[in-house]
Amino acid sequence: MADLSNMRVLMLATDGFEEAELFDPRQALLDAGVQVTLASIKTDPIQGVVNDDEKGKTITPDLTLDAVDTQDFDALVLPGGVGNPDKMRLQERALEIVEEFMDDDKIVAAICHAPWLLVEADVVDGRQVTSWPSVRTDLENAGADVVDEQVVVDDNLITSRKPDDIPAFNKAIIEALTQVASTND
Structure with missing residues (x-):
């Protein structure tokens, strides 16, 4: 496996994040040697939900x-x-961050309801994605090709449906980071 210790991942979250969808990918990335940074609206502790x-x-x-600064991150x-x-998705800077990662063709991974940010940032037109069922119409209306699979990888964009899919989601993120790391060597 490639050395991922130089890879830097940014996570965005605020109150109401699904606990497993933040903590499990974060731990998988840390375990793989990736540097993980969490950004939010404020630096006060944020409350997860189950x-x-x-x-x-x-x-x-x-x-x-x-x-x-999105230039500081790989994914x-x-x-x-x-x-x-x-x-x-009501935070202008959050949408700009999503757009900057997509414009720079960096890895963007979203699970469950998080693709709402992709819709709001207008970055899913023509892309194949998946999500929680209640978000799929929004994605289709934004021009995405929506499928019902554990994880969908469309070039730099990785999407997943729900907490049960976290192992597949984590694997896809780490594989994508491994590809980037190997091309940077």
Whole structure:
């Protein structure tokens, strides 16, 4: 396996993130040697949820959205939950971050409800994606080709449906980072 210690991943989240969709990919990336940075609206601890209805763990972001320089990162990971992407897609800087990663052809990975950010940033037209069922019409209306699969990789864009798919989602992200790392060597 390639050395991923120089790879840097940015995660965006705020209150209402699905606990497993932030903590599990984050841990898989850390275990692979990747440097992970969490950005949010503020640097106060953010509240996770479990199945969108009970409080989960909290985590303290490393920096605010306004402090993010996308040139410092190789990939962007967007956890779901209903409240998290719904709040995040109202943040102009969050949408700019998604657009910058896509414009630079960097890895963008979104799970569950997180593709709402992709819709709002207008980056899914003509792309094959998947998501939580209630987000699929929004994706189709934005021009995406929506399929019902554990994980969909369309060039630099990785999407996944739900917490049960996290192992496949993590594997796809790490494989994509491995490809980038091997081309940088």
